[in-house]
Amino acid sequence: MAKVSNEEICNGIGVLEIDSPPVNALGAQVRCALDEGLRRMMASADVKAILIICAGRTFFAGADISEFGKAIVGPDLGEIFTLIEMSDKPVVAAIHGSALGGGLELALACHYRIAVPSAKLGLPEVKLGLLPGAGGTQRLPRIVGVETALDLIVSGRAISAHEARTLGVVDMLATEGGLRDDAIAYARSVLDQPLVRVRDRQDRLESAHGKPEIFADFRKKNARSFRGFKAPENIVKAIEAVVNLPFDEGLKREWALFKELEASIESLAQRYYFFAERETTKIPDVPKDIPTIPIATVGVIGAGTMGGGIAMNFLNIGLPVVLVEMSEAALDRGLGVIRRNYENATRKGRMTAADVEQRMGLIRPALDFAALADVDLVIEAVFEEMEVKKDIFRKLDRATKPGAILASNTSFLDLDEIAAATSRPEWVVGLHFFSPANVMQLLEVVRGRHTSKSVIATAMKLAKTIGKVPVLSKVCNGFIANRIMAQRQIQADALVLEGPSPQEIDQAVFDYGFAMGPFQMIDLVGLDVIGRGATTRSVAGDLVAMGRLGQKQAGGYYDYDEHRHATPSPVAAEVIASFAVDKGVVPSGKQAAADILARLLFPVVNEGAKLLEEGIALRASDIDVAAILGYNWPVYTGGPMFWADTIGLQTIVDSLRALETRYGAAFTPSKLLVELAKSGGSFTRG
Structure with a gap:
């Protein structure tokens, strides 16, 4: 096991330096080094205060994400943080680069924090569908107050060292390039001060006691952005525990809420996406040492x-x-x-x-x-x-x-x-x-x-x-994102002729997690833009011929008032019904939302499988990244290919075959999809 820590005593200040490239992640090896180094320094009569600092380009940039969902090896973060917090010697965190997630939680467990001005601090776990599970939701509110903590933890945004200093998260700013010397001097300056543990602070919580409306108002204000995500609500619940429970009970509540998220499909999807986005630049036949061309103009x-x-x-x-x-x-x-x-x-x-x-x-x-x-x-x-x-x-x-x-x-x-x-x-x-x-x-x-x-x-x-x-x-028609998502629009255009209204179709898609449904999107962009270059007759074309271009003019699939608020359009309904009669489409009546989604989204999955068969896309995760970033496919589903694995490939194959029997070859399952379903394989799970 490579050495990841260096220890030194400088005039009574024990300096524990962690060096675990590239970002000093708090994995098992680093946790063991911290635990052992801290215990030695706490036991040494020559050490009066302890400084935790990191080598390389950053302070602890977070936990080791690859360990999530696995058994903990060695001491966990909670044990180390308790060791730090209960030390009778001051422990100072010296921050450069980024103190994120578990890195900031470690700093919050220390008695003091010093940072260079360029440092960034934050608790971004929400972006992985998680919450800070090592005391972050319990300690940060005790420093910055409940309302600021709600904003910081639910948004996951990083703050500058200057803002952190203003909020009290950082006690002192060091000079750039002089962190070690400044931190040692600062540690020496606090030796005679009484130790104040963050866990014992109550002053910033007093204004929230007996005021449940703080949390109710926050939920109401953010209801739209919370839609479909589990982590924000669990974060609010964890911060409610700061106000209502003793510290140790709050930690237990936080951990239970963390474990609930860790096992959720939403968090699995967001963690999958985190790695998927970082995989896109890996091209098997284009190694990293291929020379690139300088671009100056x-x-x-x-x-x-x-x-x-x-x-x-x-x-x-x-x-x-x-x-x-x-x-x-x-x-x-x-x-x-x-x-x-x-x-x-x-x-x-x-x-x-x-x-x-x-x-x-x-x-x-x-x-x-x-x-x-x-x-x-x-x-x-x-x-x-x-x-x-x-x-x-x-x-x-x-x-x-x-x-x-x-x-x-x-x-x-x-x-x-x-x-x-x-x-x-x-x-x-x-x-x-x-x-x-x-x-x-x-x-x-x-x-x-x-x-x-x-x-x-x-x-x-x-x-x-x-x-x-x-x-x-x-190269193919539409490449990745446009090619797969064209399938959703094709099926929406066909389905609306069979009975489900634009509103019912849009609602099913909205409830799945998209910001808007296909017909709402067309009205927003403009029917004349979406249908530009079309050579065959369509409902959209008929609406354009009537001057109905969408929100920008006279309505489209919906009618709009002066504030662009949408209502169902009798005119559009009549155009749709007339077009269906001309095309000989027999109405099938209302359909369940699940059936609408299968009709619209299973063909997207099938088209993604074809992209993999044809070698257009390198990997299923690239397709998911393209769908999420290009069409705002809800990230908490992981994208179409991850979602397909979640609901079961055989379920999709069976549904497509039923649609194929009714509507024809457009729904024929791809060879790859059939093979994976038969073998019990998946697109994204290993």
Whole structure:
């Protein structure tokens, strides 16, 4: 077992340093080192106070997530924290980097905390469907008060060392680069002070005693954001225990609530997603040592909503952008939108006026492809039409330097056909941003038949640099997210003709966990946008012909008042009924929500299985990441493939076969899905 701790006594201060790369996670080996080191120092007559500090780039960044759900090896965090807390010698936590989760809980168990100004502190367990299970919900409220603790723990947000100092979480700020010396000096300065244990503090709790409305109001205020998640409610219950129970009883209540979450599907799904998101950059034939291409200047073709949003990603990290449009008016309009977006951020306090000017100053507007001669990467973001895109890439082939990456933001089209319009298909890649491009986290990196490994490695690295989560896809119609989710819309459009209303379909999807149903989404985006380029008659097309474009004009599948509040639309119902008669669809009457979900979502799972069969997606978890980040699939279900494993693949196969018998080959289960169901296998469970 490698040594992870170093011990030293400096003028009566015992320094216990943990060095367990990469993030000093509080796994079994680290816990044992802490336990043994603390006991030696507590027993030493030469040690008057103890300093806990970490080597490397961070303080304890949290517990070892891989241990969740397994038997504890060695001392648990609770035992170590009790040892620290009950010490008759002051114990000081010296924080740099991040003190997150179990790391902050350890610091809270210490008698004093000192941090460098750049440090971040937080309890982010809620993002894994959990709560802080080692006293975080019981100690933090005793320092910051109940209402602030509710906000911090339920949101899981990290706070700066300066904010932590203001709140009392940190007792002193050290100088950057001088943490060890400052912490030793601080430990020496508190030797004559009476020890105050966080567990014994009551002053910040007094205002919450006898006021259950604090918790009731918090639940009411956050009901919408809590929907579908278990962890926020359990966190509220744990903090209620701070007010209503003695400390040790509160710890027991916290642990029971933690174990309840740990065993839940919701937490399993969120923990699965945590690792899934980090797996997306692992490409078997593109090892980490593949050289990447330096990107110092970016070109963007198209200054519309998508192009402007794409440009902002690079402006935000300080990269100059050459923004190309076909007319001065379009260019001015695009620049105006970018400026307004930044000015909106200024009004919300997210950036300064100087930041706006700095970013706008990085844009070089242009009306000619010649301006792209020296860019390292150019991204095309124009109308989704093959001939238009091929023409652009022919021009880019001539206008850009050798070694420039040529990227298309196409969301559906054949990247290989686009690349064939150039003399260098190995330099062509798909960079499919989701709208709004400056906000949405997903970036599908589309690998063409000839795209070089260096280009792929560069695209994946660049995605992380601009704050995106990259998911690799090979070429197919719609790639990953759009291809699978198109199945939901196809079935919604068919099902609404059979009897269930748009409201019933949307409600079933909403109750499952989506922010809105398919027809609500169409009305929000615009029926004319969703149906653009359609060549066959549809309900949406008939509504558009009547001037019903959705929320923005005269209603769509719903009617809207002046505040855009939706009500069922008799006009839309009549259009749907008429269309069904014309198509010869026999109404089937009302359907249960479970049957509606099976009809809409099982085909999504089946399409995901086809992506794996065809080698379009590398792994099932990539499909889940794409669905969650691209279409807001509820994260507490884990995404379509994890969800499928949860409910049982044989259940899905049986349902699809029943639908196939009734509706035809569109519901034929994929070969992979059938094989996994038969063998008892899964997409995501090992």
